[in-house]
Amino acid sequence: IEDHNNYSVDFINATKWIKENLPHARVSGGVSNMSFSFRGNEPVRRAMHSVFLYHAIRAGMDMGIVNPGQLDVYEEIPKELKELVEDVVLNRSPDAGEKLVDFAESYKDEGGQDDTKKNAWREADVAERIRHALVKGIVEFIEEDTEEARQKFDQPLDVIEGPLMDGMNHVGELFGSGQMFLPQVVKSARVMKKAVAYLIPYMEEEQRKNPGSKKEAIKVLLATVKGDVHDIGKNIVGVVLACNGYDVIDLGVMVPRDKILDEAIKQKVDVIGLSGLITPSLDEMVEVAREMEKRKMKMPLLIGGATTSEVHTAVKIEPNYSGSTVHVLDASLSVPMVSNLASDTHRDKTASEIRAKYETMREQHKNRQDEKEILPFDKARANQHKVKFEGNTFQPKKTGVFKAEPSVKELIPYIDWTPFFLTWEMRGKYPEILKDAKLGEEATKLFNDANEMLDRIASEDLLRPRGVYGIFPANSTGEDIKLYKDEDRKEELAVFHCLRQQAKKRSGQPNRSLADYVAPEESGTPDWLGAFAVTSGIGLNALVKEFDEKHDDYNSILAKAVADRLAEAFAEYLHEKVRKEVWGYGQSEGLSNAELIKEKYQGIRPAPGYPAQPDHTEKITLFKILNATEDASIQLTESLAMMPAASVSGLYFSHPDAEYFNLGKLNKDQVEDYAKRKEMNLEEVEKWLGPALAYDR
Numbered sequence: 001i002e003d004h005n006n007y008s009v010d011f012i013n014a015t016k017w018i019k020e021n022l023p024h025a026r027v028s029g030g031v032s033n034m035s036f037s038f039r040g041n042e043p044v045r046r047a048m049h050s051v052f053l054y055h056a057i058r059a060g061m062d063m064g065i066v067n068p069g070q071l072d073v074y075e076e077i078p079k080e081l082k083e084l085v086e087d088v089v090l091n092r093s094p095d096a097g098e099k100l101v102d103f104a105e106s107y108k109d110e111g112g113q114d115d116t117k118k119n120a121w122r123e124a125d126v127a128e129r130i131r132h133a134l135v136k137g138i139v140e141f142i143e144e145d146t147e148e149a150r151q152k153f154d155q156p157l158d159v160i161e162g163p164l165m166d167g168m169n170h171v172g173e174l175f176g177s178g179q180m181f182l183p184q185v186v187k188s189a190r191v192m193k194k195a196v197a198y199l200i201p202y203m204e205e206e207q208r209k210n211p212g213s214k215k216e217a218i219k220v221l222l223a224t225v226k227g228d229v230h231d232i233g234k235n236i237v238g239v240v241l242a243c244n245g246y247d248v249i250d251l252g253v254m255v256p257r258d259k260i261l262d263e264a265i266k267q268k269v270d271v272i273g274l275s276g277l278i279t280p281s282l283d284e285m286v287e288v289a290r291e292m293e294k295r296k297m298k299m300p301l302l303i304g305g306a307t308t309s310e311v312h313t314a315v316k317i318e319p320n321y322s323g324s325t326v327h328v329l330d331a332s333l334s335v336p337m338v339s340n341l342a343s344d345t346h347r348d349k350t351a352s353e354i355r356a357k358y359e360t361m362r363e364q365h366k367n368r369q370d371e372k373e374i375l376p377f378d379k380a381r382a383n384q385h386k387v388k389f390e391g392n393t394f395q396p397k398k399t400g401v402f403k404a405e406p407s408v409k410e411l412i413p414y415i416d417w418t419p420f421f422l423t424w425e426m427r428g429k430y431p432e433i434l435k436d437a438k439l440g441e442e443a444t445k446l447f448n449d450a451n452e453m454l455d456r457i458a459s460e461d462l463l464r465p466r467g468v469y470g471i472f473p474a475n476s477t478g479e480d481i482k483l484y485k486d487e488d489r490k491e492e493l494a495v496f497h498c499l500r501q502q503a504k505k506r507s508g509q510p511n512r513s514l515a516d517y518v519a520p521e522e523s524g525t526p527d528w529l530g531a532f533a534v535t536s537g538i539g540l541n542a543l544v545k546e547f548d549e550k551h552d553d554y555n556s557i558l559a560k561a562v563a564d565r566l567a568e569a570f571a572e573y574l575h576e577k578v579r580k581e582v583w584g585y586g587q588s589e590g591l592s593n594a595e596l597i598k599e600k601y602q603g604i605r606p607a608p609g610y611p612a613q614p615d616h617t618e619k620i621t622l623f624k625i626l627n628a629t630e631d632a633s634i635q636l637t638e639s640l641a642m643m644p645a646a647s648v649s650g651l652y653f654s655h656p657d658a659e660y661f662n663l664g665k666l667n668k669d670q671v672e673d674y675a676k677r678k679e680m681n682l683e684e685v686e687k688w689l690g691p692a693l694a695y696d697r
Helices: 007-021 032-038 042-059 079-089 096-109 126-136 142-152 156-176 182-209 232-243 257-267 280-294 310-320 331-341 347-371 377-382 408-414 418-423 440-460 540-549 553-582 593-597 618-626 628-632 668-678 682-688
Strands: 028-030 063-065 219-224 247-250 271-275 301-304 325-327 400-404 466-477 480-484 492-497 527-535 647-652
Touching (some): 032 042, 126 142, 126 156, 126 182, 142 156, 142 182, 156 232, 182 232, 182 440, 182 553, 232 271, 232 301, 232 331, 232 418, 257 271, 257 280, 271 280, 280 301, 280 682, 301 310, 310 325, 310 347, 325 347, 331 347, 408 440, 466 553, 466 628, 492 618, 492 668, 527 628
Parallel strands (some): 028 063, 219 271, 271 301
Antiparallel strands (some): 466 527, 480 492
């Protein structure tokens, strides 16, 4: 329609005027509206969106509403198509619309989409080919293109600092602007690593000929702290930083603090990044900060990992180190933070802002703690959750300890995919995320890749799930749960020590303890408790090594993420089996996987080290009664993380009123009682309960 021809130009001009005259205003727009006339012709629609965004963003547009799957890189749009689209978008000629319609018909018939399989991009010069391969994640031709580029440069390092880094910088820009997502970035890194690996022998030879010729990039040292084995998040951060030109030194997992700091000094790194998943890792990070201060180190310290938080970093870690300490939430935020902290121009200002922010957070945290009323332990105990046991305990069909070795195929239907996407920083629920307007296309690709990985793992028997579980006669006494060797209940097998909520509750709300869900010894009612430990990580190291040797970060991380999901699926599968077949109280269940994920079944399976029982030392008892190390090949590190990392353990409670809860903060009176019951030194107990303490130790 002729009256509409200038709409996009008007929008661009209006945006420019707004930015010049109303500088604090923000501008957004629905981009896909402009291409509705070409529905069904994806190449033309993508080109229209990309051309419009290119000009609108230059004019100052802040946000565009568009499916990122319907975007092309502006520079990669075929020349003839780009010119025709720009004629339409910028209204450069009266017949621009007619010309594009005519061209679109033939372009659609020819399958005009830039299909990498047709290899049309192979006709460009070598720098453009390398750039295209990096953006699209194509590894097929990278070695021959790298060799061609090497022949054109004086030194092999010039290939890295030239076309390879130009391409990766563009990837970083696209990721930073939301036009690429983390799985795509990791695929780009795979291409980069393969190219660099090809050049290494030539660079080593060059170094021998010309010592001192090597140029230094900003160095970032990454490590998962002592006692912790989880590294998926750390690996992703490393890939993203490397994609942005940083020299990443990854020390791996379970790294002692002295090794981290000795290596940082030896390598002359600019930034140290620490990662951890389990709560004992938080204390270890504090100790690293203290040791850095003791050694008078100055480089910034980055803190990350699932169990970390900005508040904990501000309150517990940052005060121990006079250098910059900052919590980084995810990989996408690591690049600007490292960039600012390593920059001579921005370092002092960034450090000052972080310090001021964390000082405010410490004050706010202290005020919140002062406002919370913590009950004396005897009053919290008097307000326990009083549940009915008569008619609510269920005698198992059999008791004892048993082994479980399901196949990977048996576990796949039990996978909860939502956390898998969160691992890749794609936030949304499965399966809805596969149809999400923004994330859907890349989420679907990632999902398909994961399922291909699962198919290979299952068909080649690459991972071997193994687990142990048991059901034991049990009764509670206070906050302890006693397990007996047999149904005579005369000889004690073990004791699980539980903790109780101490925060003052609203009227009618109890102060819960896990022990409340097991019949008290004095009631005379027999009860039972279950325990389990499962892993899907046996064989994972060999699989990851295969990918690492190929410089394939994407599949290396993918394999670990899939193994983690299989471990959780194993826990779900086994819990259902216990409820239905072994304990038997859930034998009439008929729940879908979605209902299992929503925990619609009776009973709970809390784990030591998690909100209802934050003390990891309870795993020692659990592993002992199950003989988990020998029979399931799961070991505990010095910080009581489980190895392999793709492992899950916990307890089974059958009571219909049993529910998950967050323990909250504990006062010293309860911690002293807990230490006495566990026959442990108070300071040792306080170390393991650190984040749960309502007082300074």
